[in-house]
Amino acid sequence: MSADEIDITARRQVAAEERRMRSRHSMSLRDAFAEFLRHPSPWIMAGFLATALVARVWLGGWGLADVLVPVVMVASFPLVEWLVHVFVLHWRPKRLGPVIIDPLVSRKHREHHRDPRDIPLIFIPWQVLIVVIVAALAVGLLVFTSVERGLTFLVVLPAIGLVYEWTHYLIHSDYRPRHAFYRRLWRNHRFHHYRNEHYWFTVTTAGTADRLLRTYPDPDSVEKSPTAKDLHALSRTE
Numbered sequence: 001m002s003a004d005e006i007d008i009t010a011r012r013q014v015a016a017e018e019r020r021m022r023s024r025h026s027m028s029l030r031d032a033f034a035e036f037l038r039h040p041s042p043w044i045m046a047g048f049l050a051t052a053l054v055a056r057v058w059l060g061g062w063g064l065a066d067v068l069v070p071v072v073m074v075a076s077f078p079l080v081e082w083l084v085h086v087f088v089l090h091w092r093p094k095r096l097g098p099v100i101i102d103p104l105v106s107r108k109h110r111e112h113h114r115d116p117r118d119i120p121l122i123f124i125p126w127q128v129l130i131v132v133i134v135a136a137l138a139v140g141l142l143v144f145t146s147v148e149r150g151l152t153f154l155v156v157l158p159a160i161g162l163v164y165e166w167t168h169y170l171i172h173s174d175y176r177p178r179h180a181f182y183r184r185l186w187r188n189h190r191f192h193h194y195r196n197e198h199y200w201f202t203v204t205t206a207g208t209a210d211r212l213l214r215t216y217p218d219p220d221s222v223e224k225s226p227t228a229k230d231l232h233a234l235s236r237t238e
Contacts (some may be wrong), residue, residue, distance in 0.1 A: 026176040036169050041123045042162060048133055049158035056151040065149050070156045078202050082209035085201040092232045104128060108172055110231045116193045123173045165203050179205075188216075191230060196225040 036042055089109040093102035105128045113119040136157050140150035167185060177183035184206040192200040198217045199222060202208060210216035225234050 027174040029175060032170055032173045032175045034138075035119065035173065036166060039120065039123045039169075040126045041129055041165055042131075044126060044129050045158040045161045045165065049155060049162065052151055052154040052158065056148070056155050059151060060146050061146075061148045063148075066152045069149060069152045073153070073156050073160065078205045079212070080207035081164070081203065082201045082213060082215075085203075090197070090231060093234070110234065113193065113197065113231050114229050114235075116172055116229075119169075119172070122169050124161075164204050171203070191219050191222075193228060195219060195228065196222045196233060197228045198225065 088103070089106060091103060091106040093100055093106075096100075102123060108121060108125050108128075112118070115121065136154060140157075141147065142150075142152040144150035144153060168189075170182075171186050171189045177186045185203065188200040188206050188210075189203055199217055200210055201215055202210050207216055
């Protein structure tokens, strides 16, 4: 297939998806939240958050670090989100001898790109969350200089995770943006899925890490990618 044919095919795919998007009825925020609660990852993160919060309040011993830890985590999250999206979610399977290294979260993300409307694929797999929680506990209890500061970290982490999960779900739902900030998030992530998967990696912010790392172009200057729904064109080699 020539470059011109690829471009024409990509344009047709994007145009068809945009027509389908415009024809759908908008859902209410209440209905969106009800659907959000039908999936396991919000409950897992909320349970982790509640447990860590109770433990943190019970221990007490508050200090300046309990302000600094959340500030640093929130400020750095756009960069962390970008790095995870690029190097983990968009991981290209690699062969190491007889073993193919292809994590579950990467496989599920490729499925998500193939069908962005498949609601369960929007959410972080529960198996991945269990691994993240175990790793977070190790960091919180072993890396920080005190249990109190570690628990503060363990409170903030699932709170950020819930914001990410809700934002990502809402963007892919039939809820339509009504405010400028959310409209920018909605637009950028739609560009990532339907225009070009090599740009617009952050979900919870717009123009932060993407702008810093030069993945926040003018959409009109970016060619429509034929592999936005087939990351690394792997389906052609399977």
